[in-house]
Amino acid sequence: MSLCAxxxxxxxxxxxxxxxxxxxxxxxxxLAKYLGLVLKDGIRExxxxxxxxxxxxxxxxxLHVHGGPVKIRAAFQEGLPTIGLLGMSGFFEHFTITFExxxxxxxxxxxxxx
Numbered sequence: 048m049s050l051c052a053x054x055x056x057x058x059x060x061x062x063x064x065x066x067x068x069x070x071x072x073x074x075x076x077x078l079a080k081y082l083g084l085v086l087k088d089g090i091r092e093x094x095x096x097x098x099x100x101x102x103x104x105x106x107x108x109x110l111h112v113h114g115g116p117v118k119i120r121a122a123f124q125e126g127l128p129t130i131g132l133l134g135m136s137g138f139f140e141h142f143t144i145t146f147e148x149x150x151x152x153x154x155x156x157x158x159x160x161x
Contacts, residue, residue: 049111050074050121052082057111061130065144065153069134070094072110072121073103078130079123082108086123094122110137114157117141 051057058081063074073094079086089104103122110117119137133139143156 048113050078050082051109051111051116052084052106055083058082063131063133064129065138066132066134067139067144069096069132070136071134072119072132072137073127073134074121074123074131075127075129076104076123076125079104079106084108084123086125089123092122112138112141113155114159 048063049057049060058078063072076086079089084106086104089106092103092105094101094103101124103124105120105122108119108121110119110121117137121137141158141160143158145154145156147153
């Protein structure tokens with residue numbers, strides 16, 4: 048997958064963690080800077096995760112995934128210990144996701160909204 052913002056180049060492809068416990072997609076703030084977004088010009092939101100309460104900044108971006116791009120409102124967080132988390136809003140709403148515990152694999156089937 049990759050990301051892009053209005054009037055910016057797409058990032059290189061990268062892998063992110065599919066997180067069924069995440070309310071929305073969250074990416075490391077370094078990606079916002081790469082995309083030319085001014086982090087704190089976004090909408091400020093407080094969120095709670097496994098490490099407690101965190102400040103994030105929301106920006107509209109295009110998520111380039113299997114089956115074509117999807118416009119999402121993503122959160123960007125300083126100090127996120129991974130490049131990104133794919134959450135309910137912005138990712139799960141566009142895919143049927145099947146987790147296969149025994150094989151430690153998951154399959155994605157794109158949902159195309161009319």
